[in-house]
Amino acid sequence: MSAKEYVAEVLEYVKESSPGQSEFYQAATEVFESLVPLLEEDDRYREHGILERIVTPERSIIFRVTWVDDSGRIRSNLGYRVQFNSAIGPYKGGLRFHPTVNLGIVKFLGFEQIYKNALTGLPIGGGKGGSNFDPKGKSDKEIMAFCQAFMSELFHHMGQTRDVPAGDIGVGAKEIGYMFGEYKRLTMRFEGAMTGKQIIWGGSLARKEATGYGSVYFAENILKHYGLEIKGKICTVSGAGNVAIYTIEKLKKMGALPVTCSDSKGTIYHPRGVDLNTLKAIKEVGRESLEKYAHIHKDATYIPLHQYPEGGHAVWNIPCDVAFPSATQNELTLVDAKNLVNNGCILVNEGANMPSTPEAIAYLKANGVYFGPAKAANAGGVAVSQLEMAQNASMQSWSFTEVDSRLFEIMKNIFNTAMNTSREFGEEGDLLMGANIAGFRRVANAMIDQGAV
Ligand code: NDP
Helix, strand or coil: CCHHHHHHHHHHHHHHHCCCCHHHHHHHHHHHHHCHHHHHHCCHHHHCCHHHHHCCCCEEEEEEEEEECCCCCEEEEEEEEEEEECCCCCEEEEEEECCCCCHHHHHHHHHHHHHHHHHCCCCCEEEEEEECCCCCCCCHHHHHHHHHHHHHHHHHHCECCCEEEECECCECHHHHHHHHHHHHHHHCCCCCCCCCCCHHHCCCCCHHHHHHHHHHHHHHHHHHHCCCCCCCCEEEECCCCHHHHHHHHHHHHCCCEECEEECCCEEEECCCCCCHHHHHHHHHHCCCCCHHHHHHCCCCEEEEHHHCCCCCCHHHHCCCCEEECCCCCCCECHHHHHHHHHCCCCEEECCCCCCECHHHHHHHHHCCCEEECHHHHCCHHHHHHHHHHHHHHHCCCCCHHHHHHHHHHHHHHHHHHHHHHHHHCCCCCCHHHHHHHHHHHHHHHHHHHCCCC
C-alpha cells in the first residue's frame, strides 16, 4: 500500500467513525495529506499504526453540567474534555465556552493542539475541552455557578502532571478563576493544574499577551526570511478577543498599522489605526458590541455583519499587506482569499485555530501569498502556558521581559523548524507542510518508543 493509499484509508475510517464531525475531518485531512512525503520515506509510521492511533483520542469525557440561573431555574449544558495524546507530556489545551461547541469541534481543536504543542519543543501533550454554555448575557453569579458545576466533574480528570486546561473562546481570566477556585476546594490542593491564572495567584506575566504577541513574532520571522519587515505594513486583524487585541497591541509596538478588528456582529475599519484603549474598554472590560467603537471614533467605520459582501467577510475586503485572522475557524473563505490577493496582501498569518478553509489556503498558495499556519503562528499561547506550569512547579515567578524573551525565542525556533522541515521535504517555504511534519514526527516517534499503548 502506498503512503497516499494509507492516508486515504485512515481518512475514510475517520469519516465513518466520526460522522457529522466536519471540522475534525477537515483538520485530519489537512494534517494527514501533508504527511505523505514523510510516510513515503519512513515505513515505521504505518507499521506501528500511528495514523489510526493518533487520530483517536486516548480518552473523551462527555458530561452533564447542571447549574441554577438567577431566576432559580435549573439549567443543563454539555461539558467535554478530549484527552487526545500524552506521548510527549501531560494533556494541555484550552476550554471553549460557546453555543457552537460540540464533540466534533473539541476533537478538531484537540487534534490541532497535539502538533502545535509538539512544535513548541516543550513537554506537553494535546487536549481540548469546553461546553455549549454561552457566557454572553449571563450575570457574574451565573457564570460562577456554571464554572463551579463544570469543574465539579472535570476535576476528576485533571492535575499538574495529568491534564492542564487553559482558556479559549469565552473563557478568560474570570472563568479560569472560578474554575480554579472550585478545583482547589474539591482537591484541597493549590497546584498548577490550570494556566491563564491571574498574576497574584500563580499566573504568568505575559500569558495574556502571548498568543497575539507570538503571532506577530511569527509573521516577522516570515517577512524577515524574504527580506521584508512588519514595520510600516498595513494589517487587517479579525476578532476582538484575547488573540486579536494583543496582536493589534504588538503590531503597533512594532511600527505596523493595524486598521481593523471585528466581532460576531460586525467589523471596525479605522484607517489611521485601531485605538487600543477604546478596543480594550469595549471588549476586554465591558464585553460589549464593537458598534460602540464607531460612536467614539467618528473617523472609523462600522460594517454590520449583514452588510458583508456576497459570500465573503468585510474584514478581508479591506486592502492590507498582512492579514491576521484571529477570531474563529473557517472565517476566511475562498472569496475572502480572492479579495486579499486582488488587494495586494502578501502574507496571511493565522492567529485563530483553522481560520482559513482548505480552498482559501490553496488559492493563497497558488497566488504566491506567504502563509503562517495556525499551529505554528498561534503556538505562543500554549508555549507561555507551559512556562506558567514551569514557574508554578518551581514556585518562582519570572519577569515580563524574561517570559517575553523566551516567547520570542520559541517563536523563532518554531519558524526555523517549520522552514527547515519544508526544505528537507523539497517544498521550501511551505510552512503548513513543514509544521505538520515536524509536529507529527516528534509525537509519532515518542509513540513508537512507548510501544502499543
Ligand atoms: P475570545 O473569546 O477572547 O475572542 C473571540 C473573538 O472572536 C471575539 O471577538 C468574538 O466575537 C469573535 N468570534 C467568536 N466566534 C465567532 C464566530 N463564530 N463568528 C464571528 N466572530 C466570532 O477568544 P480568543 O481570542 O482567545 O480566541 C480566538 C481564536 O484564537 C480561537 O480560534 C482560539 O481557538 C484561538 N486561540 C486562542 C488562544 C488563546 O491563548 N486565547 C491560543 C491559540 C489559539 P464576540 O465578541 O462578538 O463574541
